[in-house]
Every structure is written in C-alpha cells, then in structure tokens.
Amino acid sequence: MIKVIILGSGNVGTHLFKAFKNNIDIEIIQWYSRDLKNINQYSDVVKITDELNELEVADVYILAINDDSINELSSKLPFTNRLVCHTSGSKSINELDSKNRQAIFYPLQTFSKDSEIDFTKIPLCLESFSSKDMNLLKNIATTLNCDYYEISSVQREKLHLAAVFVNNFTNHLFTIAKEITDESNIDFDILKPLISETVQKIYKLDPKEAQTGPAVRNDKETINKHIQDLKSNDHKQLYKLMTSLINNLDHEKL
Amino acid sequence: MIKVIILGSGNVGTHLFKAFKNNIDIEIIQWYSRDLKNINQYSDVVKITDELNELEVADVYILAINDDSINELSSKLPFTNRLVCHTSGSKSINELDSKNRQAIFYPLQTFSKDSEIDFTKIPLCLESFSSKDMNLLKNIATTLNCDYYEISSVQREKLHLAAVFVNNFTNHLFTIAKEITDESNIDFDILKPLISETVQKIYKLDPKEAQTGPAVRNDKETINKHIQDLKSNDHKQLYKLMTSLINNLDHEKL
Numbered sequence: 049m050i051k052v053i054i055l056g057s058g059n060v061g062t063h064l065f066k067a068f069k070n071n072i073d074i075e076i077i078q079w080y081s082r083d084l085k086n087i088n089q090y091s092d093v094v095k096i097t098d099e100l101n102e103l104e105v106a107d108v109y110i111l112a113i114n115d116d117s118i119n120e121l122s123s124k125l126p127f128t129n130r131l132v133c134h135t136s137g138s139k140s141i142n143e144l145d146s147k148n149r150q151a152i153f154y155p156l157q158t159f160s161k162d163s164e165i166d167f168t169k170i171p172l173c174l175e176s177f178s179s180k181d182m183n184l185l186k187n188i189a190t191t192l193n194c195d196y197y198e199i200s201s202v203q204r205e206k207l208h209l210a211a212v213f214v215n216n217f218t219n220h221l222f223t224i225a226k227e228i229t230d231e232s233n234i235d236f237d238i239l240k241p242l243i244s245e246t247v248q249k250i251y252k253l254d255p256k257e258a259q260t261g262p263a264v265r266n267d268k269e270t271i272n273k274h275i276q277d278l279k280s281n282d283h284k285q286l287y288k289l290m291t292s293l294i295n296n297l298d299h300e301k302l
Numbered sequence: 303m304i305k306v307i308i309l310g311s312g313n314v315g316t317h318l319f320k321a322f323k324n325n326i327d328i329e330i331i332q333w334y335s336r337d338l339k340n341i342n343q344y345s346d347v348v349k350i351t352d353e354l355n356e357l358e359v360a361d362v363y364i365l366a367i368n369d370d371s372i373n374e375l376s377s378k379l380p381f382t383n384r385l386v387c388h389t390s391g392s393k394s395i396n397e398l399d400s401k402n403r404q405a406i407f408y409p410l411q412t413f414s415k416d417s418e419i420d421f422t423k424i425p426l427c428l429e430s431f432s433s434k435d436m437n438l439l440k441n442i443a444t445t446l447n448c449d450y451y452e453i454s455s456v457q458r459e460k461l462h463l464a465a466v467f468v469n470n471f472t473n474h475l476f477t478i479a480k481e482i483t484d485e486s487n488i489d490f491d492i493l494k495p496l497i498s499e500t501v502q503k504i505y506k507l508d509p510k511e512a513q514t515g516p517a518v519r520n521d522k523e524t525i526n527k528h529i530q531d532l533k534s535n536d537h538k539q540l541y542k543l544m545t546s547l548i549n550n551l552d553h554e555k556l
Contacts, residue, residue, distance in 0.1 A: 138527070173492070199492075203488050213482070214476055216514060220544055224467050224547075231460070234464075238451055239461075242410055242412060246472050255476035263470060289540055290474055
C-alpha cells in the first residue's frame with residue numbers, strides 16, 4: 049500500500065481523491081484543506097484536516113493547490129526529508145521547499161468540477177531528483193492505470209505552453225464559432241460532428257498534413273468574404289493572422 | 303428508389319458514392335468525372351462517364367466539384383428543369399445555372415481520402431426553392447440516417463466561416479502545439495487526451511463557460527513566460543491576441 053496525503057481541495061485535488069479512493073494499492077492517510085468546508089462531505093471516508101501540524105506520516109504528500117501557494121505551503125510543512133510533489137503544469141520543481149524531497153506529479157488534463165473524468169486516460173508527467181522517488185511515482189501511475197512520462201521542469205513549461213494552444217485557445221475558437229452561429233440563428237450543434245472529426249484526425253495524421261480550408265488553398269475570394277463577414281476587428285485580425293500562418297506553413301511544405 | 307447522379311470524383315463525391323452505394327433506397331444512375339481515371343476502379347459497380355451529353359435522367363444531380371467550377375458545369379448541363387444541387391459550404395444557391403431547379407446538399411464535415419468516415423454522423427445543410435425539392439433532399443438525408451437542417455445561403459456562408467474557426471484554425475493550433483513539443487523532444491501523444499477532453503466539454507458546457515487557463519485567470523507571470531518561450535514572432539502575436547480575446551470576454555461575463 050502506498051500511503052498518500054492530498055493537500056488541496058480544488059478540481060485536481062478532488063479528482064485525485066476520487067481516483068485514489070477506490071484503488072486497493074493506495075491508502076489515503078489524510079486530506080488537507082485550509083478550508084474544511086470544502087471537504088467536510090468526505091469526512092466519513094477519509095481523515096480530513098485544516099492543520100498542517102496534524103499531518104501524519106505518508107510515503108508522498110501531493111500538493112494540489114494554486115501555483116502561487118506552492119512555495120509558501122511547502123515551506124510551512126512541519127517535517128523534512130519526505131517526498132513532496134506538486135501538480136502544476138507551469139511551476140518548476142524548485143518551487144517546492146528543498147527541505148523535503150521535491151517531485152512533480154502533473155496530470156495533463158483540463159479539470160472542471162462539473163465534468164466527470166476517466167482518470168486512467170490522463171497522462172501523468174513525473175519528475176524527481178532520485179530514482180527511488182521516481183519509482184514510487186511510477187508505481188502510483190501504474191496502479192491508477194495511467195500513461196506516464198518522465199518530463200523535466202524545462203520540458204513541462206513547454207508542454208504547458210502547448211497545452212494552452214490545444215486547450216484554452218481551441219476552446220476560444222469554439223466560443224467565436226458559437227458567436228457566429230448564434231448571430232445567424234444557426235444551431236451550434238451542427239458544428240459538433242465537424243469538431244469531433246477535427247480531433248479524430250490527429251490520431252491518424254500529423255496535424256500539418258491534415259490541414260484543409262481556404263487558407264491552405266489560398267482561396268482569396270472566400271478569405272475576403274469571411275473577413276468582411278466578421279463583425280469584430282479583433283476577429284478579423286485573428287482570421288488574417290491564422291490564414292497567413294497556415295498559408296506560410298503550406299508553402300514551406302511544398 | 304431515388305435516382306441520383308453524382309458529378310465529381312473528389313473527396314466529397316467519393317464519400318457520397320460510398321454512402322449511396324450500399325443504400326437500398328437510392329439508385330446511383332451514373333457517376334460523372336471529367337477525368338475517368340479517377341473513378342475507373344468503380345466501373346464494375348456503377349456506370350461511369352466523362353461526357354455531360356451522356357448523362358441520363360435522374361431525380362437529382364449532385365455536383366460535388368470545386369467551388370469555382372459550379373457555375374460553369376451547371377450551365378453546361380444539356381437539360382433543363384431538373385433538380386441540380388451543389389455541395390459547397392461557401393457558394394450561394396444562385397451559383398447554379400437557373401435553367402435547372404437549384405438546390406444545396408452540403409455535408410458539413412471535413413473529408414480526406416485517407417480518412418474513413420461514418421456518413422450517418424454528418425449533418426446535411428439543405429436548401430431549395432420549392433417544398434417538393436426540399437422533400438426529396440430530406441428523403442435522401444433520412445435514408446442516409448443523417449441529421450439535416452434547412453439552411454439559407456446567407457446562413458450557410460456564416461456556418462462555413464464558423465467551420466473555418468473550429469476546423470481549419472483549430473487544426474493549425476494543433477500544428478503549433480506539435481512544433482512546440484517537437485522542439486523540446488516531448489511526445490505529442492501526451493497532449494491527445496487533453497485535446498479529446500477539450501472537445502468532449504462542448505457536449506456538456508457552453509464553450510464560454512468551459513474556458514480555463516492563464517488568460518482567463520489573468521495570470522500575467524505565466525502569460526509573459528509563455529510569450530518569451532515562443533520562438534516565432536507570429537506565434538507571440540497570436541498568443542497575445544488570443545489571450546486578450548479570452549480575457550476581454552471574461553470581463554464581459556462578470
């Protein structure tokens with residue numbers, strides 16, 4: 049049994065709790081939140097606390113807290129030389145106080161409270177300073193049935209940047225598309241199969257090879273009509289920029 | 303039996319042929335291509351021709367050809383007053399010569415030859431000038447088991463614009479993300495579950511509500527680090543523009 053303590057009760061902490069709770073190889077020793085009311089509902093199935101001084105001994109302490117609190121909370125931990133990891137995509141391993149053994153346990157996924165998630169489909173990015181600690185993290189990943197990758201802090205920063213493009217920015221493109229369909233009284237649902245297929249293609253083709261549309265064909269008539277049709281100047285600018293990026297890339301390819 | 307003639311042997315024409323071929327309610331009378339070698343392989347199962355003068359009588363003629371050829375080909379058809387539709391997202395119904403009964407049969411999906419597709423998952427956008435013609439198009443959609451929508455040419459232009467955002471531009475974001483991961487020797491596969499979940503969310507939440515990330519949190523430290531990390535100036539500009547669009551929208555919401 050791997051003894052785990054979770055610190056933090058946000059989306060990541062809550063999803064981790066649910067993934068660990070039903071796992072026979074993992075024992076959740078405690079769940080810490082600075083605000084007990086967030087986790088009170090789980091007090092029947094796990095020991096909860098809002099006091100760092102009450103933290104018990106565990107194999108690993110997982111800090112699933114805001115990026116900006118990692119440094120402070122890790123330095124307030126009332127023990128040393130234990131394995132402490134954070135779950136942030138953008139903070140270095142050195143953000144953790146070095147009085148404990150620092151590590152990273154970063155689930156690369158978008159979490160929201162409303163949305164149930166199959167934890168086994170989440171890739172885990174792991175980092176540590178010793179092979180013994182790395183092995184413990186790998187054991188947790190394996191027992192959760194997750195794919196895992198050894199990713200350095202420098203790589204993780206790049207990966208987080210790439211994640212912003214594929215998740216945050218992509219989602220904003222969907223928002224713009226919904227604005228366009230709403231304005232014309234078109235049901236946004238019509239676009240959903242196209243969106244799903246756009247993603248399915250990356251499992252079969254390099255995205256560069258999968259590129260289609262007026263930009264890649266340099267279909268100036270359609271491009272100009274589209275720019276005219278867009279109402280906001282920012283959207284016109286975005287359309288022009290994306291079109292020129294796609295078009296340049298295609299010329300590179302030829 | 304609905305008698306259909308397909309004109310064109312590109313991706314859309316080929317996928318239509320495959321969808322119609324196994325359908326007991328549809329009879330493919332002929333398949334026309336100006337270049338017979340594109341469809342020669344199907345000559346055992348369908349009559350093929352490269353001569354407009356050889357076209358037989360059918361209930362509907364579906365022009366699955368380049369946008370720029372629609373007007374010319376439709377005016378060269380050696381008959382009048384028959385139902386002729388095109389499959390383009392961006393061309394008006396009036397692009398078709400009015401000597402025949404004009405209509406639209408636009409499958410809103412991204413097609414590529416390499417990628418098999420479940421035709422029943424494709425929404426069909428239909429338009430015509432008479433209810434009789436519309437009913438025939440609806441019958442085809444129903445027999446294919448497809449969702450269909452009556453969409454005017456004006457709406458279709460907007461829908462096509464929205465499709466460019468969710469498909470072409472989204473795919474280019476994936477391309478940029480792959481560039482970033484490739485440069486840092488990170489396996490692009492790590493991002494695929496995140497990409498899938500980004501899309502799954504639109505089935506549950508309005509994309510505006512699903513927005514997460516440094517832009518929405520106005521996390522300036524991460525944003526500046528990301529802009530610094532990007533190598534190309536165009537990508538920096540894109541990052542800034544998307545970030546400001548997401549951030550502005552969030553302020554509107556509050």
